[in-house]
Amino acid sequence: MGGSVVTGEAVRTSGQGTDAGAKDWPRWTPLLAGLLTTCVAISGTTASLSADEVATYSAAVARPLSGLWGLVQQIDGHFLPYYLLIHAWSWLGEAEWWLRLPSALAAGVAAGFLADLGRRLAGPRAGVLAAALFAVLPSVSYHGANARPYAFAAAAAVVSAWALHRVAEAPTGSVGWRQVRWYAASVALLGCTHLFSVLVLPAQFLAALLALPRRTFLTRIVPATAVGCVPLAVLALVGWGERHAISWIQPHGPDVLLKFPKHAAGSDLAGPPLFAIAVVGVVILLRRSVPWGVLVGGWLVLPPVLLLVIDALVTPAYVDRYVFVTAPALALAGGVALASVRLAPVPFALVCVPVVLVVALLGAPAQADYRQRNGHYDDFPGAVGVIRARERSGDAIVYGQSRLRTGFVYYGREGLPEDVLLRGQGPAFEYVERNDLAEALAGHRRVWVVWRGTKQAGLTGKKIPKVAAVRAAGYRLSTAWHSAELPGLTVALFERVRGKG
Numbered sequence: 001m002g003g004s005v006v007t008g009e010a011v012r013t014s015g016q017g018t019d020a021g022a023k024d025w026p027r028w029t030p031l032l033a034g035l036l037t038t039c040v041a042i043s044g045t046t047a048s049l050s051a052d053e054v055a056t057y058s059a060a061v062a063r064p065l066s067g068l069w070g071l072v073q074q075i076d077g078h079f080l081p082y083y084l085l086i087h088a089w090s091w092l093g094e095a096e097w098w099l100r101l102p103s104a105l106a107a108g109v110a111a112g113f114l115a116d117l118g119r120r121l122a123g124p125r126a127g128v129l130a131a132a133l134f135a136v137l138p139s140v141s142y143h144g145a146n147a148r149p150y151a152f153a154a155a156a157a158v159v160s161a162w163a164l165h166r167v168a169e170a171p172t173g174s175v176g177w178r179q180v181r182w183y184a185a186s187v188a189l190l191g192c193t194h195l196f197s198v199l200v201l202p203a204q205f206l207a208a209l210l211a212l213p214r215r216t217f218l219t220r221i222v223p224a225t226a227v228g229c230v231p232l233a234v235l236a237l238v239g240w241g242e243r244h245a246i247s248w249i250q251p252h253g254p255d256v257l258l259k260f261p262k263h264a265a266g267s268d269l270a271g272p273p274l275f276a277i278a279v280v281g282v283v284i285l286l287r288r289s290v291p292w293g294v295l296v297g298g299w300l301v302l303p304p305v306l307l308l309v310i311d312a313l314v315t316p317a318y319v320d321r322y323v324f325v326t327a328p329a330l331a332l333a334g335g336v337a338l339a340s341v342r343l344a345p346v347p348f349a350l351v352c353v354p355v356v357l358v359v360a361l362l363g364a365p366a367q368a369d370y371r372q373r374n375g376h377y378d379d380f381p382g383a384v385g386v387i388r389a390r391e392r393s394g395d396a397i398v399y400g401q402s403r404l405r406t407g408f409v410y411y412g413r414e415g416l417p418e419d420v421l422l423r424g425q426g427p428a429f430e431y432v433e434r435n436d437l438a439e440a441l442a443g444h445r446r447v448w449v450v451w452r453g454t455k456q457a458g459l460t461g462k463k464i465p466k467v468a469a470v471r472a473a474g475y476r477l478s479t480a481w482h483s484a485e486l487p488g489l490t491v492a493l494f495e496r497v498r499g500k501g
Helices: 008-013 029-042 051-061 065-072 077-092 096-122 124-136 138-144 150-169 177-193 195-211 214-228 230-241 254-265 271-288 290-313 320-339 348-371 380-390 404-412 455-459 465-472
Strands: 396-399 422-425 431-433 446-452 475-482 489-496
Touching: 029 096, 029 124, 029 138, 051 065, 051 077, 051 096, 051 404, 065 077, 077 096, 077 177, 077 230, 096 124, 096 138, 096 150, 096 271, 096 320, 124 138, 124 320, 124 348, 138 150, 138 254, 138 320, 138 348, 150 177, 150 195, 150 214, 150 290, 150 320, 177 195, 177 214, 177 230, 195 214, 195 230, 195 290, 195 320, 214 230, 254 271, 254 290, 254 320, 271 290, 271 320, 271 348, 290 320, 320 348, 380 404, 380 446, 380 475, 380 489, 396 404, 396 465, 404 446, 446 465, 455 475, 455 489, 465 475, 465 489
Parallel strands: 396 446
Antiparallel strands: 422 431, 446 489, 475 489
């Protein structure tokens, strides 16, 4: 149990040690790593807000605080801490880049703490390489430029692991509440980001059990973790009551784990080779210090495995973005492996820098894909542009799914056709609409119908009932446009059949 494997001074001096390389470690290194990662994440993207980001805008920006409170009682209650942050942040603006900047900053925080955690576990080289690998991961660019809380979850995972190592490095017998309070706070932050982000905690719990004397573990870590999990418990109860929000998720089999390297790295080219390098890094850490090898290895593999168990036994829940919390562990283990390379005739930089560049090059196609206008898979500006290019005075617009209205209004502002069905904002993301579509369209010769999905899925009228209702009201299809991705957005123009209406 506690202390039976590697404890006390053995833990603190195993591998490189807590202050290993401190003389060769400029204090600004983590700050520089964070700034560079933030810049990489936020730079160069022209991606439209995704449907999920539009949900963030709808919840936290487009509503007053009372409206936000009403929404979280219906859906997304577990996102309340993040929505409150964005609500306050939006007082200074609501442009795409501004709404995404908090996530980019969170990615930077993750990189900075990851650099220092790598130094503590395996030396300065490991810290620098871990931060470098993290910065070039396509998944970091995606979630770092995504107005959702997943970058915050990754940052909280890194900070909590870093705080736990700080507790373990304290002299034996001197671990008090002052030392563990920051760990408790980081666990609380972790639970406030995303419910499934806490799947990193079992690895931390096991590492603490192995690294600390049993008494310290039982009297300090266990209570600190319990206190830190209070917000999680509250938000989990809220989330369970609103689990209908993830009813769209389909169950998965064990084969989904084969795609985990891709999901963590954000690239099917960069993910598998980096995962292989990371496995080597975990083995190296295990040989140096079992507790910290268990921490990093468990952080890397337990979240997807546990998420799959939840998916099978509780409710379908496996979504690739939910395992982004493992991306720092992937980079950290990879950095440890590369830092362990020792080729006497060859300078360290000539061995490791090319490997980082290769990972970056393998991820370049995904990086470019995420940065194009349709990079977040919802091309709202393109759809609005199609309407504006052919819009005429007197046109009407009908939304196949009422919540799409928020994205179109965000990008179209006041320049859209008349919204003939709108009655008002609903308590959640949907809107209150009129039921008498035929009467609402009276006097309109042309009507634009927009929906999420392919042309074929909507034009049959089976999946998008409003298309069938528009046809029944005397309109026929004139033209239709669909964005590049699936399911994508479809914009269809219908014109009234002569002699009808």
